[in-house]
Amino acid sequence: MIARPGAVMMFFCLIVTLSFPPASRADSLLLLPEDVQAKLSPRWEAKLEVESKYRNDMSEYYDLEFMPWVAYRFTDWFKLGMGWRELYSRKAGSHNWDVEHRPLTDFMFSKKLDAWKVEDRIRVEHRDFEHTKNYYRYRNRLRLTAPWAWTRRAINPWVAWETYYEDCLDRDSDRWNRNRYFVGLGAKLSKSVKVGCYHYWERVLKSGVWKSNNELGFDISLMFDFSRASK
Numbered sequence: 001m002i003a004r005p006g007a008v009m010m011f012f013c014l015i016v017t018l019s020f021p022p023a024s025r026a027d028s029l030l031l032l033p034e035d036v037q038a039k040l041s042p043r044w045e046a047k048l049e050v051e052s053k054y055r056n057d058m059s060e061y062y063d064l065e066f067m068p069w070v071a072y073r074f075t076d077w078f079k080l081g082m083g084w085r086e087l088y089s090r091k092a093g094s095h096n097w098d099v100e101h102r103p104l105t106d107f108m109f110s111k112k113l114d115a116w117k118v119e120d121r122i123r124v125e126h127r128d129f130e131h132t133k134n135y136y137r138y139r140n141r142l143r144l145t146a147p148w149a150w151t152r153r154a155i156n157p158w159v160a161w162e163t164y165y166e167d168c169l170d171r172d173s174d175r176w177n178r179n180r181y182f183v184g185l186g187a188k189l190s191k192s193v194k195v196g197c198y199h200y201w202e203r204v205l206k207s208g209v210w211k212s213n214n215e216l217g218f219d220i221s222l223m224f225d226f227s228r229a230s231k
Helices: 005-018
Strands: 025-039 043-054 060-073 078-090 097-113 115-130 135-145 156-166 176-188 193-206 210-223
Touching: 060 097
Parallel strands: 025 210
Antiparallel strands: 025 043, 043 060, 060 078, 078 097, 097 115, 115 135, 135 156, 156 176, 176 193, 193 210
């Protein structure tokens, strides 16, 4: 018997949400990213990404982000991306919102190991705040996508790990201050619509103490391919 795609994804997300211990928990967050992607040519691609976030056990809306992004593929295994992210974030316990301007550059590497796909993204961000000191942040995300595709919707599992380094802190020991461990599923509803569900357990260093967040995300992508028309 073939399971319905929606039931498989809901069951998967429930299992992974319960898989991580709540000890030293800082918060549970809900992330809702959406994007429109376009392949402009065999080498050029672009996207517009919007993301909303909820904190305090997913009860308080506190963050809205927009990002136009463009990338150029130099080889089969390397492409360079550049984007500009605008963030509107609500201060804890306040109705005031801060704005952050975040230009960024992505160095993206990919490789097939048999049928498995390995992707390494190195992201360099310049965090430009209204009221605090600006600084650079470096992120490295390693993602492994399985070759399996379940049901007619091609439900596909993946795992990832991402680490953060920030140069704004005085002590070197506090600059490596965030690690994320992901598990997720993606599915194709049609040629142009892709959806996903993922969970990550996050370790965050704040004021010299490591705490944990459990974060659940649901994403949807609209994808268009103009490269064939340009040939």
